Amino acid sequence: EATVGIMLLEAARAHAVVVGEDLGTVEDWVRDYLRDRGILGTSVLWFERNGSDFRPPEQYREMCMAAVNTHDLPPTLGFLRAVHLEVQDRLGILPQPLEEAKNTLYDDIAKLVEQLRNMGLLENDYPTESELILALHRFIGKTRAKLSVVSLVDAVGDLRMQNQPGTNNEYPNWRIPLSDSLGRSVKVEELEYYVGVGEICEAMRELVNPQLPEDSKS
Template sequence: MVAPRRAPDAPDAWGVAAQLYSLRSEGSQGIGDLGDLGALLRWAAPAGAGAVLLSPLHAPSPVLPQQDSPYYPSSRLWWNPLHLRVPGLPEDASGSLIDRNHVWRMKRSALQSWFISSAVGDSWGRWVEAQGEPLRLYSVWCALAERYGNNWREWPEEFRRPDSPAVTDFDREDFDVQFHSWCQWLVSRQLTGAKRSAPDVHLIGDLAVGFDASGADAWRYQDQLALDWRVGAPPDMFTPDGQDWGLPPFNPIALRSQRFQPFVETVRAALRGFAGLRIDHVMGLFRLWWVPPGASPRDGAYVQQPSDVLVGILRLEAHRAGAFLVGEDLGTVGEGVRDTLQASGILGTKVAWFEQDPPTRWPRQCLATLTTHDLPTVAAVWQGRDGDRAMADRLTSLTHAPAGSLAEDVALSMHHLLARSPALLRLATLEDLCASVERPNVPGTVVEHPNWCRRLPVRIEDLDRRPLVRASTQAFREARRD
């Protein structure tokens, strides 16, 4: 294929990494939504931030129970309507945990009433027509899932393939199909509205590794998938048993036979509405750890991917969208991967817990951060509530903080170091800015921790009332003046 040699350049900016679902502001409705995103952007711009990285906006199934993890979607092609701000619903910005099932019941009912009573006009129809087959099939899948259950492999036989005559007949003038298309149009409008709150702040999306084998994308791409296999990670020092992510991998041979159209559609969709895109587990473009049916991750093996084509598609679609690219290259990285990413203009990722050098000595072509959604916060490590001794020792060596120092002071010292990093993108997590001891996700746990369900301990409107937030943002603003 022919593609530009490098992706568009990333800006030189500091900013914040935010879990969208966790945001709280005036008017919140039980979960972080696009109204809260607008509030975050309106806070970020005058604070001097130039970038905001969001957790994935991918669509879950519309069927209860709702999936908590944004990294285990039904579809990576479409957005999560749970993040819509719905007029007329009561404010619910209290509470520390999110009940997605309750919120979706409430919003689903209100959205349907809104759809029935609204005069949507020509703009909706034109938008739906422009989205074409991908939106039609996604909306059909949602309507079928609400009737027959979440797993398309257990549906009536005539609906198990998206190209069946029964699916075509079902699509015609079906109310629920139109409703789900309308919800996607609403997300598009609200996302655009949120970005208008701060047009100079670069909004960065996040592309998950894969999707649920029972979901909309698997139904659509079933002929290109190894449906009974799962993607994961090999054993390492952090996870001696390896990892099973429960995601079906694309068959590289079948993908090539389709001229990589599923991957093109996925990347194009992930870039829609964003100035930049983070690719989770970017090493998966080079090789993926496949776990056999009925086996453990220890029994898996690497399957090589057509990385030259996949990375080329990323560069090409990034240019078409005018967006920069960031690769999450943490963990076991194959030989030559980082060289290829650097040559392609795709930023790598540096995390304080994994680096021997301080942030002030990290490379320029990277996204620099102190932690991630899967790792402990600075406050939790300093207080001995999360992480290990090596992490605590690292904080001491970097900040020279004496024992007994306040977690807020240690976090501020770390933000000073991050602010002075030469990295192009320097992102503080909202959890670290709030000195939270709770991280969004603890890998390998299901019921032990409320993963992906924690709300930020402070409303966006109250961020600047916190001394740590004010001092940290000042450190970031002043660092580039030196």
């Protein structure tokens, strides 16, 4: 309580928003406590489930930061292509055979595509990777979350994850430059010229602030 109290005091002084990374093994009471103290939790699309089904946007909690992925997860394009599974298999840390893991992943993606199509967020039966990534972010934009975020890796089409949990020197954690889908490094100054950056931001703006006039959506 003392630690959280100090953190909230400093956040108030700095006019900052505090987000708790309440994923993994965090117990339920921790999430309740954070919510009661005005601290946002973290809700990641891939982890928000009702059994084996993905939780619909209206069932997301309000006091959270909603995202398609985080710094500890692969970029969405890499996820869709199972790049992370191939890396984990090569490193010897994949807990199941590679083909079995890929089949489970592809089944999840198929479920999500059907859900997005039923929600009107996808028009094509066989969407392109770009269309699917935009639809996933529109999905996040439709949740009740007070804060929704976009990862730069998704905006430029990066494939490699920045961090591979469970590794030390086996993987170049936090040393991978932002790159596009072809592996070309992307500088901050170049971001405004990437079509994906504008598309993904616009997709989020449309749903998060639908009442705003066009000239204020900047």
